[in-house]
Amino acid sequence: MISMIEFTDITAWIHSLLLSVMTPTWTYIVELALSGVTALVVLLVCVIIMVYMERKVAGFMQLRWGPNRVGPYGIFQVIADVIKLLLKESFSPNRADKVMFNIAPALALCVSLMALAPISWAPGLTMWDTNIGILFITAISSMGVIGILMAGWSSNNKYSLIGAMRSGAQIVSYELSAGLSIVTAVALAGTLSTTGIIQSQADGWWILKGQIPAIIAFLIYVIASTAECNRAPFDLAEAESELTAGYHTEYAGMQFGIFYLNEYINMAIVSIIASTLFLGGWMPFHLPFDYPVVHTFNYIMDFIPTWMWFFGKMFLIIFFMMWFRWTFPRLRIDQLLKLEWKYLLPISIVNLLFAAVIIVLHWHL
Template identity: 75%
Template sequence: MISMIQFSDVLAWIHQLLSSCMAPWLVFLIELVVASVAAVVALLVCVIIMVYMERKVAGHMQLRHGPNRVGWHGVCQLFADIIKLLLKECFTPTRADKLLFVVAPVLSLCVSLLALAPISWGPGLVLWNTNIGVLFVTAISSMGVIGILMAGWSSNNKYALMGAMRSGAQIVSYELSAGLSIVAIVALAGTLNTGGIIESQANGWWILKGHLPAFFAFIIYIIASTAECNRAPFDLAEAESELTAGYHTEYSGMQFGIFYLNEYINMGVVSMVASTLFLGGWQPFYLPFDFGWAHAFNDIMALKFMETWPAWISWVSLAWPLVWFFGKLFLIIFFMMWFRWTFPRLRIDQLLKLEWKYLLPLSIVNLVIIALIVVLGLHF
């Protein structure tokens, strides 16, 4: 961890500045609104990068260029698509349940945004620092399926309903393996607080300190999370060749755009959780060796050499944890995109068989092994 200026110091200074000229309730309200808007804006910027990144990754993997006409190298293509969706009419089917039809995409989006609350973006940079952060994320994320089921049922369309039922079965099934992988790291860290889990990796990431069982937990989590996000090769809920567009077949305009946005937000959330649990979050890479060159390497990774530099350089070091955090975030997202353009879509029976016959038993055995490692103190 960088021992110079921390985000907590900056936030404390801002709080004191506001408290000196405003009432406490107004200070709380302003801080709440500013922090929420900043988190949402940061996430939307990530989504813009993810959409452009996906199109370019898909293009290069298929030996084509991807978007390259609108803006420099196609960077404005997403904004053109957003304008197109904003100008399109949001059509509601005549026999649809109009209230649920409108509420479904908004509910899905709200659930995804709520999951951001306990995520630690940097030292002291967290919206809600609670001791049940990981439990909150898993509990809130499981509610996303309600919006999908509402969308499929309220559309009064057999393809939308079938896609929603597939998505419900898929998400509920793969939540088990993802949850057991999360519990494995919670057992190693000894806390449900996301900041505490990241701080427990100051001397090494759990994917390395936890030996092979932690690595297996990471692999299982990535597979299960990809399925929970309805991403290929687990996109049975949106199988175009079978169900036209699945649960959002009847949606158009920005209502469809919200579902499209929600998919990438979910990718970001699961990648943030994976980075926090397995890859140290905003912690730099650490070599757990007692050698001089290893200590020097760790000091360089943590920018320790800046401690003797002028005071203003400490402000530069504030960005370093964010570089690590978002670097790991986009690395995991790249792997999820790689899966999409590499593996063929599974059948629904193959998808459920993978979870119930393979991933779930492996997750249970892996959790037992990690419990033994924790009890015997065999981890680094």
């Protein structure tokens, strides 16, 4: 391997540094806090980039420039918007259920941040390196609707309630086909640990090695996860043309800002999971063939650092989701459910069957 500073060296150095000044218990607590804060900061920086990227992609796809007034190419537009949101009053309506109304955004954010724990960021850099990481993520991601439901119910507003109920129906439906796609990848890799899944792709990503079932599972996962994030063309929970703003109609200021942040954090997490399962997470692009040319190619690919692969794949899938948003019109609620129950779910079940046949017969590379 190439000799460069790995993330494991940095964590080991921090660990020994902390041990030299405090007791092991305090070291453990400080490391917990430090890792949480670091993950949150990295994610917030990603969200800032994503909001700017979303507005630029939207502009370019609609034949206009997007933000270009605040700073060069409008890069400070997002910061200006955040400052505006922070300065606004957080207002709650008179007849709303005040306690539920105020804790709903925080709860939604908590649930989506919990899914960060088992994610493998780089070789050896995982907050909770457990052997059931993917199971934990599927369990948590279906809980994401609870904040939305609470917000819609406690607002005491018919638009909010309809939006929240739609979101509930949507997540219950699309969780199935997203789960089945994850099962396909897990069956190919043979493990539920995120680190293990990434390491099983050392000689080629699953989308390449897993033949056609892996490609179909990847497509279904991207569609279902777009629906789970409540993003257009599945943004029926917001549906600004019918429901004002859906479940966050009554929210203002930073409480609305947290819902907005939550949408982007969900997007980032879903993209990280998709890249972990199908595109090899932080693993460089390797070809699974045994020729001298391929070996050279694989060796050259190792020179690109792992964080670049990780964020590159993440932003590629985020770009796909933005691309969908600014191309397709919004589905009606019956079309949404028809797409899931009549098309995605049967196809993913049959696809899982084919994947099982391929795995049993060792046809995957």
